[in-house]
């Protein structure tokens with residue numbers, strides 16, 4: 001099962017979008033890179049974290065994305 005890159009919730013594929021059932025985030029499969037950037041920028045605005053903290057979380061997210069991608073590709 002795919003996971004939302006933002007909240008980690010369940011994501012369903014509704015062509016041509018992937019839609020998160022929890023937060024409503026929707027994106028095309030090929031747009032994950034854009035989603036990552038958008039999510040990070042939104043977090044920065046909302047939380048106001050330090051750059052170091054954001055970069056640390058971004059690295060964690062990248063690992064999560066990698067896992068997510070690999071699971072998807074396995075199907």
Ligand SMILES: [Zn+2]
Pocket residue numbers: 004005006007008009020021022023024025
């Ligand atoms: Zn979500």
